[in-house]
Amino acid sequence: MKLELRGITKRFPGVVANDNVNLTLNTGEVLSLIGENGxxxxxxxxxxxxxxxxxxxxxxxxxxxxxxxxxxxxxxxGIGMVHQHFMLVPVFTVAENVVLGVEPTGALxxxxxxxxxxxxxxxxxxxxxxxxxxxxxxxxxxGVQQRVEIVKVLLRDAKVVVFDEPTAVLTPSExxxxxxxxxxxxxxxxxxxFITHKLKEALNIADRIAVLRRGKVxxxxxxxxxxESQIAEMMVGRPVQLIVNKNSASAGDVVLKVTDLTVxxxxxxxxxxxxxxxxxxxxxVGVAGVQGNGQTELxxxxxxxxxxxGGTITLDGKDLTHSNPRERHQLGMAHIPEDRQRQGxxxxxxVAENLVLTRYHDDQFSHxxxxxxxxxxxxxxxxxxxxxxxxxxxxxxxxxxxGGNQQKVIVARELSRxxxxxxxxxxxxxxDVGSIEYIHSRIVKERDAGTAVLIVxxxxxxxxxxxxxxxxxxxxxxxxxxxxxxSTPMEVGLYMAGSRPDSAVNA
Amino acid sequence: xxxxxxxxxxxxxxxxxxxxxxxAVLSALIVGAFIIIVSDVDKLKNGDIVGAFSTVGSAYWxxxxxxxxxxxxxxxxxxxxxxxxxxxxxxxIAFKAGLFNIGATGQMLAGGMASLWVGFAMNGPGIxxxxxxxxxxxxxxxxxxxxxxxxxARTGAHEVITTIMLNNMMAFFILWMxxxxxxxxxxxxxxxxxxxxxxxxxxxxFGFLDGRSDLVAHAGFLVALGAVAAYWWFLKxxxxxxxxxxxxxxxxxxxxxxxHVKRLTVLAMVFAGAVAGMAGxxxxxxxxxxxxxxxxxxxxxxxxxIALLGQSSPLGTLFAAILFGALQAGGRQMQANSDVPIxxxxxxRALIVMFIAxxxxxxxxxxxxxxxxxxxxxxxxxxx
Numbered sequence: 040m041k042l043e044l045r046g047i048t049k050r051f052p053g054v055v056a057n058d059n060v061n062l063t064l065n066t067g068e069v070l071s072l073i074g075e076n077g078x079x080x081x082x083x084x085x086x087x088x089x090x091x092x093x094x095x096x097x098x099x100x101x102x103x104x105x106x107x108x109x110x111x112x113x114x115x116x117g118i119g120m121v122h123q124h125f126m127l128v129p130v131f132t133v134a135e136n137v138v139l140g141v142e143p144t145g146a147l148x149x150x151x152x153x154x155x156x157x158x159x160x161x162x163x164x165x166x167x168x169x170x171x172x173x174x175x176x177x178x179x180x181x182g183v184q185q186r187v188e189i190v191k192v193l194l195r196d197a198k199v200v201v202f203d204e205p206t207a208v209l210t211p212s213e214x215x216x217x218x219x220x221x222x223x224x225x226x227x228x229x230x231x232x233f234i235t236h237k238l239k240e241a242l243n244i245a246d247r248i249a250v251l252r253r254g255k256v257x258x259x260x261x262x263x264x265x266x267e268s269q270i271a272e273m274m275v276g277r278p279v280q281l282i283v284n285k286n287s288a289s290a291g292d293v294v295l296k297v298t299d300l301t302v303x304x305x306x307x308x309x310x311x312x313x314x315x316x317x318x319x320x321x322x323x324v325g326v327a328g329v330q331g332n333g334q335t336e337l338x339x340x341x342x343x344x345x346x347x348x349g350g351t352i353t354l355d356g357k358d359l360t361h362s363n364p365r366e367r368h369q370l371g372m373a374h375i376p377e378d379r380q381r382q383g384x385x386x387x388x389x390v391a392e393n394l395v396l397t398r399y400h401d402d403q404f405s406h407x408x409x410x411x412x413x414x415x416x417x418x419x420x421x422x423x424x425x426x427x428x429x430x431x432x433x434x435x436x437x438x439x440x441x442g443g444n445q446q447k448v449i450v451a452r453e454l455s456r457x458x459x460x461x462x463x464x465x466x467x468x469x470x471d472v473g474s475i476e477y478i479h480s481r482i483v484k485e486r487d488a489g490t491a492v493l494i495v496x497x498x499x500x501x502x503x504x505x506x507x508x509x510x511x512x513x514x515x516x517x518x519x520x521x522x523x524x525x526s527t528p529m530e531v532g533l534y535m536a537g538s539r540p541d542s543a544v545n546a
Numbered sequence: 547x548x549x550x551x552x553x554x555x556x557x558x559x560x561x562x563x564x565x566x567x568x569x570a571v572l573s574a575l576i577v578g579a580f581i582i583i584v585s586d587v588d589k590l591k592n593g594d595i596v597g598a599f600s601t602v603g604s605a606y607w608x609x610x611x612x613x614x615x616x617x618x619x620x621x622x623x624x625x626x627x628x629x630x631x632x633x634x635x636x637x638x639i640a641f642k643a644g645l646f647n648i649g650a651t652g653q654m655l656a657g658g659m660a661s662l663w664v665g666f667a668m669n670g671p672g673i674x675x676x677x678x679x680x681x682x683x684x685x686x687x688x689x690x691x692x693x694x695x696x697x698x699a700r701t702g703a704h705e706v707i708t709t710i711m712l713n714n715m716m717a718f719f720i721l722w723m724x725x726x727x728x729x730x731x732x733x734x735x736x737x738x739x740x741x742x743x744x745x746x747x748x749x750x751x752f753g754f755l756d757g758r759s760d761l762v763a764h765a766g767f768l769v770a771l772g773a774v775a776a777y778w779w780f781l782k783x784x785x786x787x788x789x790x791x792x793x794x795x796x797x798x799x800x801x802x803x804x805x806h807v808k809r810l811t812v813l814a815m816v817f818a819g820a821v822a823g824m825a826g827x828x829x830x831x832x833x834x835x836x837x838x839x840x841x842x843x844x845x846x847x848x849x850x851x852i853a854l855l856g857q858s859s860p861l862g863t864l865f866a867a868i869l870f871g872a873l874q875a876g877g878r879q880m881q882a883n884s885d886v887p888i889x890x891x892x893x894x895r896a897l898i899v900m901f902i903a904x905x906x907x908x909x910x911x912x913x914x915x916x917x918x919x920x921x922x923x924x925x926x927x928x929x930x
């Protein structure tokens with residue numbers, strides 16, 4: 040089968056999300072669709088999957104044009120999609136989830152669960168997915184859940200499988216397994232579209248790479264000959280520095296000292312267990328780990344958003360285990376939160392208002408009960424130009440900016456004052472390549488100015504590149520402290536997955 | 547040049563959200579006209595279409611004349627609008643902080659009773675007694691508003707539930723209070739209060755026109771305008787107003803930013819209660835001069851519609867309240883002039899709220915291209 044997108048144009052008010060896009064995909068090959076956030080990758084795939092109607096252009100299957108008015112049409116035509124966020128019922132078993140919507144039923148609608156089990160086992164064996172049909176979804180690791188999604192797609196007989204940022208939630212070893220599965224799919228004669236913003240992965244798995252920028256396909260490259268920096272330049276439209284440029288750290292006094300920190304939630308579940316570490320002035324300490332291993336709760340406890348159940352936290356020797364976020368802020372702690380839309384910004388307020396969101400009460404911006412908006416607007420102008428925030432004006436609602444620019448608003452706000460400690464959680468999640476480069480350089484600059492920096496990120500490459508020391512979290516505990524210069528991603532990945540390599544390298 | 551362009555763009559966005567509101571009102575009037583025609587059975591039976599349309603014309607004309615057509619009409623509009631403005635601001639403040647204050651009725655009752663007590667028990671010069679009585683109203687309303695605020699902050703009890711329940715409790719509490727010796731008028735057996743002293747009444751706005759005792763508008767309207775101005779200043783200038791806005795739009799971000807959100811919850815309900823309490827004061831000290839069991843009427847609920855219609859902005863709420871007040875004042879004239887019952891006003895208000903709540907419906911009816919209202923939200927998630 041040959042899938043062809045011809046002249047696809049999709050407009051939203053004020054934006055052209057897809058601009059005359061032409062793509063072809065043959066079964067038996069992997070096409071990687073790469074581009075920054077907002078380049079139009081997901082819109083394009085939503086058009087293909089029948090969720091959006093294109094304003095112009097055609098979708099052709101084996102040369103004949105098709106109109107998809109809903110995902111059901113796309114599925115019927117042999118197109119399957121594995122979304123970034125899985126569409127699974129957590130309390131159902133694998134078999135129940137897989138047959139949801141296409142249940143094999145008998146008289147009076149009785150579900151033939153044995154038949155469902157058999158179907159799962161058959162597909163699982165055929166593509167060596169190693170799935171237990173009776174396992175309950177919520178007990179399964181993310182990588183396995185993804186395979187359930189793949190089985191769902193295969194069961195509906197998809198000839199073309201679209202993966203939307205499939206590796207974002209996987210550990211390094213799960214990524215390797217995932218690539219094996221992709222290869223099996225391709226050799227079984229299916230076509231794969233692999234959407235990503237990670238250059239290495241595209242180069243690794245794709246047969247062809249199409250680069251999207253601002254809604255247009257700006258080029259197609261051959262992964263055998265292309266280089267990372269070449270593709271990055273195509274994505275951003277200018278040359279990009281891909282490696283973090285930094286000198287070795289000159290660590291000073293201990294700034295943050297965490298001793299035996301334990302965090303329980305309301306149900307008594309342990310999220311952080313007896314964690315102890317220090318961060319010194321002028322060094323970057325990274326915390327690596329697969330999402331959901333207690334990093335979120337650790338950061339929330341450090342910043343005062345969650346109660347520490349046990350242990351102590353001190354900043355410059357001052358105990359702030361029980362102080363509130365405002366007090367910690369005033370002691371010189373900056374916090375770049377992991378979820379900028381939920382925590383870091385108020386989408387309905389303007390850029391200027393968001394730039395003082397944590398600082399409006401400082402003497403600089405308020406007199407008694409009155410906010411000094413002149414001062415706030417003045418600093419907004421300064422920060423917008425200094426941090427290169429691309430916004431129509433400082434009065435624009437921050438929610439309308441791109442992800443990268445939203446993140447720059449947070450970084451500008453948090454780093455533009457005298458700091459002792461910066462805690463940055465997922466500082467570049469969902470941020471475009473150009474902004475990543477900039478945010479990284481800002482963080483390194485902050486370190487060089489003598490601030491203690493703690494980086495928490497699930498992007499292994501990012502923490503390894505930024506950190507001077509690396510902690511690995513697994514199930515709420517710090518299971519390793521490593522020197523990122525002397526460790527390989529594979530090694531760190533093993534710790535992240537909970538195993539202990541024999542040749543453990545300790546810093 | 548680009549900057550100018552964006553400025554204009556933002557201005558247009560705001561205008562088209564106002565346009566949508568106006569279209570909603572227009573849509574409601576059109577549907578209302580249809581209802582008038584359909585309900586005029588006699589004329590329809592005779593096939594008198596022209597007559598039916600003339601009924602609509604005279605009804606709507608009476609609305610206009612009855613609300614703004616004469617000094618008396620304007621005075622009536624002002625009088626009806628006064629408590630609506632104050633309660634509208636009450637609901638709007640709470641909306642800004644992300645809270646749904648259905649309790650304006652109860653807070654109004656509480657404030658009214660507090661100001662009533664000062665109004666009849668104290669016998670001082672008006673220049674002292676009236677402000678004191680209004681202040682008492684604000685305090686009474688604030689105290690009663692604090693209860694759902696504290697319950698929410700401490701236990702998470704939802705304010706929609708608690709304020710509705712507290713409305714009922716206050717209604718019956720007042721029924722009891724009005725039967726006590728302290729409040730009940732000496733010569734009465736029904737629940738009706740003593741009279742506010744003559745100096746304790748809010749002065750009439752048109753009191754300087756001799757012999758026009760029919761102009762009932764009172765200085766409560768100035769209190770209401772003051773409350774709107776204070777609300778505007780609070781939102782634009784004060785640190786707490788900024789905290790309210792941030793908290794209302796994104797509670798998680800407010801917590802992250804170090805705002806004391808529990809304190810904000812209580813404060814928002816206290817402010818809302820204070821303004822609603824002043825509405826009670828205005829009714830008791832201005833309009834009636836005494837309290838009966840349900841002097842709050844439906845005002846607390848109309849206020850929700852008003853705050854929605856005005857999108858919780860100070861000026862929007864003011865205009866929406868005046869519109870509702872004008873409908874009320876004009877409605878009486880309409881009933882007298884054109885046989886169209888005043889109940890049509892209730893229908894019109896309900897239609898306005900419905901059209902406001904369904905912006906997409908209004909857009910599709912009028913085929914406007916303006917895709918604003920919440921452009922930022924609607925398009926989150928495309929791309930990437």
